[in-house]
Each structure stands twice: as structure tokens, then as C-alpha cells.
Amino acid sequence: QSALTQPPSASGSPGQSVTISCTGTSSDGGDYNYVSWYQQHPGKVPKLMIYEVSKRPSGVPDRFSGSKSGNTASLTVSGLQAEDEADYYCSSYAGSNNYVVFGGGTKLTVL
């Protein structure tokens, strides 16, 4: 079965950059090309921040960027702001198993 692994926590000071990783582990050869990222503040509905690895929906600040190398996707938040403190989840289509999987989530703390 496919899985996406994220670090449980990440942190940075205001103005700094932080990168959150998301590593796919799959026995089905899935290439995780369709990686998306979601931001979730406590008690709120998740919000799409990045789709198809590196595309930003309208309205998402360009401080948020996505990339991928091999089986690891990354979300980078530049110029950290207090409002960026939230949980972040990666997600991907899990190859030939034909379903979607979420990472375990990363709690981003702005120091």
C-alpha cells in the first residue's frame, strides 16, 4: 500500500523560509506526479495551496511554492508570516492502486 511521509513538525522565524517534505513510499511504482498541498488552521476546513506539484490556485500568495525530486515533494514557505502557522498536508494519487493518499501532516510553527 502507498503512503506519504511528512515530518511531524517544522518551524521558522518571521521572514525566514521553511521547507516541508513529503516522501512517497510505494510498492506499486507510483510516481506521485500529482502532488497537492493543503493548509489547515485549527478548527477550519483545509485549503488548497499547491496542486500538480508546483501550481498555485488563484489567491494563494506566491510565498508558497512546490517542487518535486524523485519520490519527494516539497512545500516551501518564504517570508514566513504569523498567519502561516497551521497544519500542512500533502496528497497524491497513489499510482496504479487508483486512490488518493494523504501525508500524516506537518505542524508549522512561526516562532
Next chain:
Amino acid sequence: QVQLQESGPGLVKPSQTLSLTCTVSGGSISSGSYYWSWIRQPAGKGLEWIGRIYTSGSTNYNPSLKSRVTISVDTSKNQFSLKLSSVTAADTAVYYCAREETYGDYVDYWGQGTLVTVSS
């Protein structure tokens, strides 16, 4: 602007079947290339993808839940539904319905979520 709203019992007894409906407004559930999905989140834990349905009726399910899950669609009512059988306390969670792009498999619209508690 598409909106999704979950509805259904907030309390389900163990071993029974959890049933939720998602009503879509602001657009036809039959239009466009979208999946209609269910995702859940236990309190204090991460997101878990449950499954999805295309308007043709084809479905995909999380392998870990597949034996207990049924997702169906009623295009005449602009609704889709989730049934999860033989529930236990581990199925207690906030359940979200969502719209998922077929190309890219990402969720662009979410419902507000509904808490379902499994308890006797």
C-alpha cells in the same frame, strides 16, 4: 461558486452503518470533469481519504476501508452519499465531502465538515 454541505446523523451506534449525504449547490454535479469525494479527520489527527465517485457512477475507495464503504450519486438531487458499515469508535471523525479534479486529483472545494461520533 460551488458549495457543498454534509448532512446526516451526528451519532451512530457501534456495529451500525454511518450514512451521510452531501448536497452540491452553485453548479451541477454532472457537469465538468470532477470526482465527488469523502475525506475524514479524527480529532487531533490527520486527513484520511475515504473514496470518490464520478458522475458515471464509477468509484474508487481507500483499500483500508473498501470492504465497508459505499459511495453513490443522485444526479437528480445534485447529491452524493457515503455509507460506512460496521462502525466502531475508530470511525469517530469529522467527515468532509469535497470536489476533486479528475486531472491532478486535488480537492478544490470542501464542505464545512460534520462530526460523526460512534458511541452506544
